[in-house]
Amino acid sequence: MLKKLYVNFGNFLLSFSDAIDLAYSKIASHQIRTAFISWEIAKAASLPKERIKNLFIAALFHDIGALSIEEKVSLIELEDIDPHPHCIRGEALFKSTPVFSKAAKIIRNHHRPWNQWDTPITTSDVFEAQAIYLADLLERKIDRKQYILHQSENLKEKIVSLSGDQIEDFWLDLSSPRLYSTLLHFGPFRVVEIDYDNIFSIATLFRKLIDFKSRFTATHSTGVAECALILSKLFGLTEEEIKHIKLAGYLHDLGKLAIPNSILEKDDRLTKEEFAIIKQHTYFTYSVLNSIGELEDIAEIAAFHHERLDGTGYPFHVGAEKINTCARIMAVADIFTALTEDRPYRKGMKKKEIKKILKSLSQSNALDKKIVNLLLENFEEISRHVKEKQLVSREEFEITFSDIIK
Ligand SMILES: [Fe+2]
Ligand SMILES: [Fe+2]
Ligand SMILES: [Fe+2]
Numbered sequence: 001m002l003k004k005l006y007v008n009f010g011n012f013l014l015s016f017s018d019a020i021d022l023a024y025s026k027i028a029s030h031q032i033r034t035a036f037i038s039w040e041i042a043k044a045a046s047l048p049k050e051r052i053k054n055l056f057i058a059a060l061f062h063d064i065g066a067l068s069i070e071e072k073v074s075l076i077e078l079e080d081i082d083p084h085p086h087c088i089r090g091e092a093l094f095k096s097t098p099v100f101s102k103a104a105k106i107i108r109n110h111h112r113p114w115n116q117w118d119t120p121i122t123t124s125d126v127f128e129a130q131a132i133y134l135a136d137l138l139e140r141k142i143d144r145k146q147y148i149l150h151q152s153e154n155l156k157e158k159i160v161s162l163s164g165d166q167i168e169d170f171w172l173d174l175s176s177p178r179l180y181s182t183l184l185h186f187g188p189f190r191v192v193e194i195d196y197d198n199i200f201s202i203a204t205l206f207r208k209l210i211d212f213k214s215r216f217t218a219t220h221s222t223g224v225a226e227c228a229l230i231l232s233k234l235f236g237l238t239e240e241e242i243k244h245i246k247l248a249g250y251l252h253d254l255g256k257l258a259i260p261n262s263i264l265e266k267d268d269r270l271t272k273e274e275f276a277i278i279k280q281h282t283y284f285t286y287s288v289l290n291s292i293g294e295l296e297d298i299a300e301i302a303a304f305h306h307e308r309l310d311g312t313g314y315p316f317h318v319g320a321e322k323i324n325t326c327a328r329i330m331a332v333a334d335i336f337t338a339l340t341e342d343r344p345y346r347k348g349m350k351k352k353e354i355k356k357i358l359k360s361l362s363q364s365n366a367l368d369k370k371i372v373n374l375l376l377e378n379f380e381e382i383s384r385h386v387k388e389k390q391l392v393s394r395e396e397f398e399i400t401f402s403d404i405i406k
Contacts, residue, residue: 010189017060022258035059037135058103065090148175207250219390225249228333248301255284267344308366328368
């Protein structure tokens with residue numbers, strides 16, 4: 001029996017914010033550092049607590065609308081790139097997430113320069129958006145290869161002075177590799193907890209972020225979650241376990257945020273090096289979810305989907321004794337869904353081919369025989385439900401991300 005879910009909201013936010021900047025040293029910690037600067041600005045301006053929290057959330061996820069690593073890097077370097085699309089997508093993603101919806105307008109306007117506002121700066125949302133604008137600008141000017149206090153004077157001259165006795169602390173905190181833990185223990189969300197419904201709504205936002213990176217995977221996590229959900233009901237799991245499975249299905253490929261689209265969308269065989277990069281994704285899924293605390297069960301169900309009972313999976317190479325029923329279901333659901341979908345190098349497969357592959361994987365003891373049989377016995381029903389859910393997801397994708405559909 002799995003326990004009820006309650007997690008520390010601050011840790012949850014920080015860990016998911018980290019996930020956006022994963023795996024590329026040029027952008028590492030950009031969101032979290034921008035949030036720290038915005039938070040300092042908000043405190044210096046004596047903003048009310050609720051507005052500070054709202055600003056902090058917006059800043060932690062301000063570039064959430066930039067879907068690929070390539071787009072994020074261009075934004076940081078402000079190459080020839082129009083920043084509006086990521087602001088619009090970010091606003092749409094925030095609007096559809098109840099705990100974040102109040103911050104949607106701030107995300108929408110975080111690249112709007114000072115001279116393009118008619119409303120006075122004292123108005124809420126305007127101040128917040130400008131705080132992020134400034135914080136983002138400052139964060140991008142920091143040279144990560146240089147010692148921070150050697151740059152601080154220069155940076156101060158370039159941007160508005162953040163004066164006060166604590167100024168050296170500010171720069172040191174900002175560049176510290178321990179900023180995560182500083183914000184966790186001293187940030188605006190120290191003792192706030194969130195429950196399953198709110199966790200689920202943020203997971204839904206991330207499900208879109210993960211899937212909408214590429215049109216090939218645009219409905220993948222929706223499909224995996226639905227397939228795993230039906231299998232777990234057929235298997236007779238408890239209500240609590242079924243909830244965990246749905247959440248894990250939405251987040252199982254979370255680590256794909258760290259994989260460049262050039263690899264995800266390659267229409268040819270992957271090289272050994274490219275496959276090694278792909279293999280990192282479940283490691284990151286595990287690491288982001290596990291560092292939140294209280295989500296260890298979900299982390300395993302989500303991150304073991306490429307592990308195999310005979311130990312031939314990746315990246316942890318755990319075997320049957322470490323893979324519980326929920327994780328076994330996730331592995332079967334992931335393969336089934338992937339086989340039905342088009343990939344850049346092949347078309348989605350038909351029932352006969354899928355059956356053959358799943359049977360051979362269960363015969364070699366890579367996948368759980370009982371679960372594969374359950375899927376094969378209910379093939380039509382599961383396929384129909386998965387397709388229905390994926391259709392809804394495809395519509396969401398086309399509405400919110402029409403600008404990137406090629
Ligand atoms: Fe941005
Ligand atoms: Fe940014
Ligand atoms: Fe995966």
